[in-house]
Amino acid sequence: MGAIWITGASGAIGSALAHTLREAGRPLVLTGRDAGALAQIAQSLGNQAGIFPADLCEPGAAADVLAQAVEQVGPIDGFAHCIGSTLIRPLHLTSDSDLEQVLRVNFFSAAWALKAFIALQLKQQTTASAVLVGSLVARAGFPNHEAIAAAKAAVAALSESSAATYAERGIRVNCVHPGLTISKLSARLTGSPEAVARNAKSNPMGLVGEGKDTAAVIAFLLSDAARWVTGQQISVDGGHAVLHPLPKA
Ligand SMILES: NC(=O)c1ccc[n+]([C@@H]2O[C@H](COP(=O)([O-])OP(=O)(O)OC[C@H]3O[C@@H](n4cnc5c(N)ncnc54)[C@H](OP(=O)(O)O)[C@@H]3O)[C@@H](O)[C@H]2O)c1
Numbered sequence: 143m144g145a146i147w148i149t150g151a152s153g154a155i156g157s158a159l160a161h162t163l164r165e166a167g168r169p170l171v172l173t174g175r176d177a178g179a180l181a182q183i184a185q186s187l188g189n190q191a192g193i194f195p196a197d198l199c200e201p202g203a204a205a206d207v208l209a210q211a212v213e214q215v216g217p218i219d220g221f222a223h224c225i226g227s228t229l230i231r232p233l234h235l236t237s238d239s240d241l242e243q244v245l246r247v248n249f250f251s252a253a254w255a256l257k258a259f260i261a262l263q264l265k266q267q268t269t270a271s272a273v274l275v276g277s278l279v280a281r282a283g284f285p286n287h288e289a290i291a292a293a294k295a296a297v298a299a300l301s302e303s304s305a306a307t308y309a310e311r312g313i314r315v316n317c318v319h320p321g322l323t324i325s326k327l328s329a330r331l332t333g334s335p336e337a338v339a340r341n342a343k344s345n346p347m348g349l350v351g352e353g354k355d356t357a358a359v360i361a362f363l364l365s366d367a368a369r370w371v372t373g374q375q376i377s378v379d380g381g382h383a384v385l386h387p388l389p390k391a
Pocket residue numbers: 149150151152153154155156173174175176177179196197198199223224225226227228247251275276277278319320321322323324325326327328353
């Protein structure tokens with residue numbers, strides 16, 4: 143079994159995934175921009191992971207990381223893209239540069255990293271699994287999320303089409319859509335117990351997620367247990383995208 147490449151490995155979902163996969167004995171390749179944060183994660187994993195810091199919003203960076211990682215760690219046949227940002231702003235107040243930046247961080251980083259990963263699999267001629275991280279807001283209309291909803295919908299479409307293209311070569315591609323999850327990125331909504339309690343009220347299960355919730359589903363999709371699962375979009379959001387609880391009396 144080859145190694146798994148986790149991008150956004152210092153984040154809430156990426157770092158939870160690293161711990162889950164390490165417990166399952168998978169070799170890991172970790173990427174993020176902050177080398178110090180990656181080193182801390184690697185240390186918490188007993189220094190059993192290779193760290194390859196890079197800004198994956200730069201074209202070509204993903205291919206460079208993979209080339210170095212394969213040389214140092216060996217074959218890589220799993221990939222989880224856990225990079226992202228958020229922007230909560232109505233479209234008429236969203237600047238062109240903000241719109242571009244949201245697409246760059248969420249969509250282009252995913253497309254460039256997936257392209258590099260698939261190119262490596264075609265070269266290695268291995269079966270493989272890739273998981274991209276979308277968002278609840280790509281699946282249901284939430285006010286003021288136009289830019290991030292569009293970028294994450296593009297990520298989901300990228301995942302479905304590439305799953306179709308590469309299915310017969312044994313390369314699976316799936317997309318998970320987390321709901322509101324406690325992390326740096328969502329700190330405005332989850333940064334204090336009061337904020338968590340307030341935002342949990344709008345969730346059908348009355349909960350805000352933790353990194354480990356989405357990590358568990360990604361780990362399954364990366365495993366051989368999911369060998370017949372591809373082209374899927376799976377929500378990890380307490381039912382938020384599809385359930386409509388009745389108002390409380
Ligand atoms: N948290 C939520 O409520 C929520 C909801 C829906 C979807 N999501 C999605 O879930 C995924 C994981 O987010 P999270 O909640 O774990 O947030 P997080 O804790 O803020 O993690 C984001 C990660 O992305 C990395 N990153 C950002 N820009 C990067 C770049 N240009 N190059 C390389 N790494 C970069 C960050 O590391 P560095 O800063 O060191 O680069 C960090 O490790 C994202 O795709 C996010 O959009 C999250």
